[in-house]
Amino acid sequence: MKKTVFLCSLLAVLLSLYAFTNPVLTPSDEATTSTAVCADEGPAADLIIGAYTTNIAPTTTRCGGTLPDISCCGGQRGFTATIRIDNIGTLGLAPGRFKVLWIDLFNGSTQEQVVNHGGIPAGGSIFVSRPYFVGPCDVTNPGECAFFIHPFAAFVDSSNVVTESNESNNRSRPYNTCDGA
Numbered sequence: 001m002k003k004t005v006f007l008c009s010l011l012a013v014l015l016s017l018y019a020f021t022n023p024v025l026t027p028s029d030e031a032t033t034s035t036a037v038c039a040d041e042g043p044a045a046d047l048i049i050g051a052y053t054t055n056i057a058p059t060t061t062r063c064g065g066t067l068p069d070i071s072c073c074g075g076q077r078g079f080t081a082t083i084r085i086d087n088i089g090t091l092g093l094a095p096g097r098f099k100v101l102w103i104d105l106f107n108g109s110t111q112e113q114v115v116n117h118g119g120i121p122a123g124g125s126i127f128v129s130r131p132y133f134v135g136p137c138d139v140t141n142p143g144e145c146a147f148f149i150h151p152f153a154a155f156v157d158s159s160n161v162v163t164e165s166n167e168s169n170n171r172s173r174p175y176n177t178c179d180g181a
Helices: 002-021 027-032
Strands: 047-054 078-087 096-104 110-117 125-133 147-156 175-180
Touching: 047 147, 047 175, 078 096, 078 147, 110 125
Parallel strands: none
Antiparallel strands: 047 078, 078 125, 096 110, 096 147, 147 175
């Protein structure tokens, strides 16, 4: 589709050059010369994050609701996050690569991961994982923990290399965990 946009732009430039350099055109002809009009790009792939999960085993209600526990007070500080990337578009995505941006929404840190894939058909999915370690603990007495929500998220095709029918739906909803230190 990026080729289509490029070709349409090139066609418009060539028609404009022709209109201004062709010696046979009269001023009245120039006024009625049409320019290139490209049709809508049509169907495309559309990547979204259909699910964000982790392998965090312990849960807690200390942050309100039942959340995965990554606290220094009995939680799991190291874990693996996994996202399911769905192609909800009408066309399949050819084999290639794109990037996933993993985001720690609590401290603002990010990490980009290159994903090489064998293609994602329309309606198909792939899974991508990465390890996390939220850091060592300074708390020695579990009664000293102050608990807080620690959200994470992911952004598929963070570099916009995939032309999609909707470029604004590539970020996951926050995945909330309960932290405490």
